[in-house]
Amino acid sequence: MSARNAPPPSGDVALDVRDLRMRYGTKDVLTGVSFEAYRGEVLALLGPNGAGKTTTIEILEGFRMRSAGEVSVLGQDPAHADEAWRARLGVVLQSWRDHGRWRVRDLLGYLARFYGPYSTPEVKRPWDVEELIGVVGLAEHANVKVQKLSGGQRRRLDVAIGIVGRPELVFLDEPTAGFDPHARREFHDLVHRLADFENTTVLLTTHDLDEAEKLADRILVLDEGTIVANGSPEQLARELTTQAEVRWMSEGRRHVHAVTEGDPTQFVRELLTHDSGASELEVKRASLEDTYMSLVHRAESDPARRAERTGPTQTDQTEQTEEAQS
Numbered sequence: 121m122s123a124r125n126a127p128p129p130s131g132d133v134a135l136d137v138r139d140l141r142m143r144y145g146t147k148d149v150l151t152g153v154s155f156e157a158y159r160g161e162v163l164a165l166l167g168p169n170g171a172g173k174t175t176t177i178e179i180l181e182g183f184r185m186r187s188a189g190e191v192s193v194l195g196q197d198p199a200h201a202d203e204a205w206r207a208r209l210g211v212v213l214q215s216w217r218d219h220g221r222w223r224v225r226d227l228l229g230y231l232a233r234f235y236g237p238y239s240t241p242e243v244k245r246p247w248d249v250e251e252l253i254g255v256v257g258l259a260e261h262a263n264v265k266v267q268k269l270s271g272g273q274r275r276r277l278d279v280a281i282g283i284v285g286r287p288e289l290v291f292l293d294e295p296t297a298g299f300d301p302h303a304r305r306e307f308h309d310l311v312h313r314l315a316d317f318e319n320t321t322v323l324l325t326t327h328d329l330d331e332a333e334k335l336a337d338r339i340l341v342l343d344e345g346t347i348v349a350n351g352s353p354e355q356l357a358r359e360l361t362t363q364a365e366v367r368w369m370s371e372g373r374r375h376v377h378a379v380t381e382g383d384p385t386q387f388v389r390e391l392l393t394h395d396s397g398a399s400e401l402e403v404k405r406a407s408l409e410d411t412y413m414s415l416v417h418r419a420e421s422d423p424a425r426r427a428e429r430t431g432p433t434q435t436d437q438t439e440q441t442e443e444a445q446s
């Protein structure tokens with residue numbers, strides 16, 4: 121979506137996830153994940169290492185069977201979807217290390233051919249390979265063997281492979297890992313282009329909060345198996361109790377005031393009315409990083425969540441042990 125916070129196109133749901141659960145052996149990794157994504161929307165899935173981001177994406181891609189819950193991806197359940205459905209998806213995995221001897225253009229041309237039969241009047245498939253090579257910034261490397269590409273160039277190729285079929289929905293697992301700042305910016309332009317001009321839905325995982333803020337219409341924070349926040353970067357920033365800090369100098373002293381409710385403009389207006397000597401005024405909004413750290417910390421210190429994670433018996437045992445020790 122081009123405009124941040126624009127209302128989603130009504131009823132045009134690309135992804136619908138309800139109470140998704142995943143258990144590996146005896147370990148509950150996803151304990152009830154619910155969210156949806158609309159066509160043309162860019163979603164960033166954030167969360168600490170091991171939160172379950174890749175697991176979630178792999179289930180949505182149809183690569184992993186879920187333990188419970190309902191999932192609809194482009195109108196189908198990925199657990200039972202067919203090849204025609206798969207052709208409408210783009211997948212960029214965390215690492216992809218095949219086809220080293222192929223040249224970039226040949227590999228993309230080869231993969232592109234698989235999508236021809238799935239072309240429709242609405243979506244012409246595949247992407248024109250020369251155009252795609254230009255779009256991902258590999259024009260100068262079109263004849264280079266894949267094994268000779270640098271890490272960042274390799275990642276651009278991964279992205280090209282993921283979108284060569286002109287997918288309606290793209291999953292990008294840490295797409296910019298290893299990108300230099302220039303490549304990163306070009307990649308951001310590409311994601312905006314996919315969303316704005318192709319109406320592609322994009323679900324990406326990242327550990328880069330700045331990237332999430334720049335790219336995403338909506339951010340989902342996954343922590344310990346559930347979504348602990350779901351909103352635009354601005355909405356998430358508002359979740360913090362301390363919304364903004366106002367700093368200023370007056371009579372040679374520095375002052376700081378935390379505005380916890382409402383618009384800091386009102387406070388600034390009153391300040392300037394009452395303190396004509398105020399100078400060096402600065403309003404600092406909570407950054408997405410502040411919000412993220414606060415959300416994850418809040419979720420981790422929630423006793424109900426802790427009990428759910430460890431199980432009542434284990435919690436009781438821990439408490440007993442601590443009592444016995446003290």
Ligand SMILES: Nc1ncnc2c1ncn2[C@@H]1O[C@H](COP(=O)(O)OP(=O)(O)OP(=O)(O)O)[C@@H](O)[C@H]1O
Nearest residue numbers: 144145147149167168169170171172173174175176
């Ligand atoms: N095949 C598997 N068998 C058992 N446990 C697994 C398997 N795959 C992942 N896990 C565990 O599930 C949890 C979630 O892993 P996952 O890879 O989904 O997290 P993530 O949020 O993508 O992490 P990261 O940010 O490090 O990539 C981890 O504790 C991981 O060890």
